[in-house]
Structure formats: C-alpha cells, structure tokens
Amino acid sequence: MFNVVRNCTAQILRAANPVLNKSTAINATLRPAAGFHSSQSNNEAAQSATKGTQTAAKPGVGQVVAVIGAVVDVQFEEGLPPILNALEVQNRSPRLILEVAQHLGENTVRTIAMDGTEGLVRGQQCVDTGDPITIPVGPETLGRIINVIGEPIDERGPVNAKATAAIHAEAPEFVEMSVEQEILETGIKVVDLLAPYAKGGKIGLFGGE
Known part of the structure; x- marks a missing residue:
C-alpha cells in the first residue's frame, strides 16, 4: 500500500514540474520589460525636470502700462520680479534701467527709473535681469x-x-569694522591742524571768499 502511494505522488510531481518550469521562464522573460518600463519612467521624469528648470530660468518680460515722471508701472504676464530687481527697457538708447519698488497687484510692479523717461511709451517691453x-x-x-x-x-x-x-x-558685521581711529588728510593745513576729520565719519566742509 505504501509503495502505491509513493508511486502516485512521484507521478504527480513529475507532471507538475513542466508547469512550474514554464511559469519560472515566463517570469524571467517579463523582468527585463519591467526594468525597461522603470528606466523609461525615470527618463521622462528627468526630461520633465529639465523642462521645468528651463522654464523657471527664462527671464520675465513685461510691458510699460503707465509713466508718471520717474515712476514707471510695468505689467507682467508671469514671473513677477521681486522688489529691488533691475528691469532693462528694450529698444532704447541710451540704456534705461528701472528698479522695482512696489508690487501693485494684478501682475503689475511700480518701478523707479534710473534716468530720464522722455520718449518712453506704453507697451514698450522691459526684461527682468534677475538681479539688483x-x-x-x-x-x-x-x-x-x-x-x-x-x-x-x-x-x-x-x-x-x-x-x-x-x-x-547689508551692513558689515562689527568684527569686520576697523576700531582704529585714523585721520583723513584733506591737504588743507588749517583743517588738518585745528579741526581734523576722522575716517569713516560724516564730513561737512564749506568754503568761500
């Protein structure tokens, strides 16, 4: 009886071995495909990150919407420049730089012109330099x-x-400042002798006849 059971078990195992071997071969074949899919996903993610970086690095371009003396309002579609950034007016000679002083809302900034605004018109383009x-x-x-x-x-x-x-x-740290007092020589003997000026201080010198 025992021999009969052992023979039946052996036959069942021999019949199951081809199925197990075939399943293992299928799994081994599918593994490279899964790895390829993962590699492709990584490449797509890297390309998306690169495109995002390029978009972020693109300078903002705005248009002049109002000119009131030295005050110029500039509107941007996207990429609002931070305060104190420098904007350069395009197609203008001599060169004109605007400094961002205030955010007005609706993607508009108020700037201060560093030179005369004569001839500046609405719609003229300004490019954000990205720096002060x-x-x-x-x-x-x-x-x-x-x-x-x-x-x-x-x-x-x-x-x-x-x-x-x-x-x-920003102002320098105290450790970076000189604590030694030095005399600033003006070349005027009366001043240098009777009322010498110290370096680093405020000076008010008036002359006349």
Whole structure:
C-alpha cells in the first residue's frame, strides 16, 4: 500500500514540474520589460525636470502700462520680479534701467527709473535681469566717475573691474569694522591742524571768499 502511494505522488510531481518550469521562464522573460518600463519612467521624469528648470530660468518680460515722471508701472504676464530687481527697457538708447519698488497687484510692479523717461511709451517691453543693480568695485574704480548703474561718465573709457557688487547690501558685521581711529588728510593745513576729520565719519566742509 505504501509503495502505491509513493508511486502516485512521484507521478504527480513529475507532471507538475513542466508547469512550474514554464511559469519560472515566463517570469524571467517579463523582468527585463519591467526594468525597461522603470528606466523609461525615470527618463521622462528627468526630461520633465529639465523642462521645468528651463522654464523657471527664462527671464520675465513685461510691458510699460503707465509713466508718471520717474515712476514707471510695468505689467507682467508671469514671473513677477521681486522688489529691488533691475528691469532693462528694450529698444532704447541710451540704456534705461528701472528698479522695482512696489508690487501693485494684478501682475503689475511700480518701478523707479534710473534716468530720464522722455520718449518712453506704453507697451514698450522691459526684461527682468534677475538681479539688483550692480556696479563695478575694486582698485580699478579709484579715481573714476560712474553713474548709479555702474556706467562710466568721465569719458575715460570702460571700467575694467574684475568684480561687481549690488548697490543694496547689508551692513558689515562689527568684527569686520576697523576700531582704529585714523585721520583723513584733506591737504588743507588749517583743517588738518585745528579741526581734523576722522575716517569713516560724516564730513561737512564749506568754503568761500
């Protein structure tokens, strides 16, 4: 009796082995397809992220909607520039820079012109530079005369400075300030002798005959 049961069990297992082997082969065949789908999804996600970055990096373009003296209102369809950002007016000579001073709502900003607004009309395009107004800094600027947007106005050619800095900056830390008091020599003997000026302080010097 025991031999009969053992033989029947062996026959059942032999009949089930081809089915198990076939199922294993099917699963092994499907694994690369699942991996390919995952890889394709990752590529699509990477492309979407790249497109999103490119869209975010695109500068905002607005149009002039009102001009009241040095105050210019600019409306943007999207990408409202933050306060203190510099906007450059297109197709205008000389160059005109607007500084964002206030958000008015309805995608409109109020700006202050850094030069005259004569000839500025409604509908003229303005491009957000993405940064505040910057000027050249360093030893190359010593003795030079520049305007508020960093352009030289002393007729001595361009300022070949190696660095620039924003006109709006936080005050330096106390540890960065000099605690030593130094005298500022004006070259006027009476002033330097009787009422010398200290470096870093406010100076009011009046002259006349």
